């Protein structure tokens with residue numbers, strides 16, 4: 001075996017993007033609109049029409065990622081580029097685009113890691129009820145099979161659905177819950193059930209067609225701390241973790257509903273309609289690994305004094321909204337032990353280790369991190385330099401904790417920070433940058449969209465070259 005705490009040989013150092021945040025060309029070459037293109041969730045400032053123009057500049061971008069030394073590159077396929085109506089006719093220009101992209105990734109010696117679906121449900125399906133309609137399950141299976149058939153010779157690693165748990169928990173924000181839907185929570189858990197069916201069918205189809213390939217889910221998982229050692233707070237943290245994390249992985253891995261969540265939904269009349277073969281279908285889908293996105297831990301208490309609420313930052317308020325499903329069960333609260341980033345997100349590297357250990361202990365499947373990173377306002381300095389030491393610090397601390405998780409015995413085979421290059425953040429535009437590569441544009445002014453290597457680019461390049469041993 002390898003050195004305890006060393007990154008294993010062949011470890012997949014990578015980086016991530018998603019189609020709608022990086023490609024642009026939102027209506028080119030026959031692409032149909034997605035829920036993102038029609039979204040009301042962004043503030044009117046955020047614009048996904050051009051983003052980083054990766055659709056037209058992918059060769060330059062992949063060359064930069066190769067220069068950085070990436071072993072893998074995680075990106076997503078825009079469903080409505082392949083099927084403009086979500087179902088129906090296949091768009092040959094869309095198929096060709098991803099073929100060229102994958103060819104280029106492979107030509108540069110990078111392992112493609114493909115997300116089938118990253119928030120961008122085809123608009124035509126959404127108009128027909130989206131994930132509330134069982135028809136979307138079959139449409140997703142068909143789309144997934146098309147991807148396996150078209151790209152399966154080159155793509156060995158597949159991810160089903162990005163952050164399904166966030167789409168359910170924040171259904172009105174990043175999910176596909178139409179505004180004003182009656183009985184929103186029941187609707188969301190019905191959507192969740194359909195996504196679980198869709199995911200299971202995609203996993204089965206992948207294994208049937210591509211016996212060498214590996215496929216898994218990609219939820220956002222965070223360890224949950226109790227605000228105190230008071231048993232009620234510990235219970236609240238346990239409840240929240242079941243609802244936020246384990247519901248999704250228990251279904252994906254074990255094919256069963258988490259009992260705590262089941263009881264929670266039952267008490268509120270939010271149980272989904274489950275048809276006769278559904279649980280067998282879900283159980284038949286077996287992930288080969290678990291991918292997870294991690295940004296920060298969360299802290300909850302069974303209750304919280306009103307006075308503390310005013311002190312919550314925006315991220316915590318969002319969690320609070322999530323907690324608003326039932327405030328008697330858990331309430332998100334401050335963690336005075338942690339620092340926050342410029343956007344009020346907590347920074348918790350030790351929580352990363354705890355999270356990895358917890359997932360591995362529960363499911364005993366190999367893990368890969370598909371997102372982790374720091375959104376920040378970068379400054380372009382003279383000579384087109386970006387000194388993003390804060391991002392290096394964030395990544396360094398998180399990688400150090402991953403090394404400790406490996407020493408703890410966690411089977412971890414890759415790490416893909418968010419994001420490979422600058423892209424448009426889901427809610428806060430391009431000014432909230434995550435990339436190793438700077439994309440020269442503003443919120444409104446597209447400038448020349450030139451690519452500049454940030455300081456973190458050179459740091460990550462060295463780190464990869466030493467397989468994670470350089471500080």
Ligand code: BG6
Nearest residue numbers: 018162163375425426427428432
């Ligand atoms: C994850 C998503 O939730 O977090 C990404 O998978 C997203 O699409 C990332 O960009 C960071 O969130 P934000 O809101 O800062 O873009």
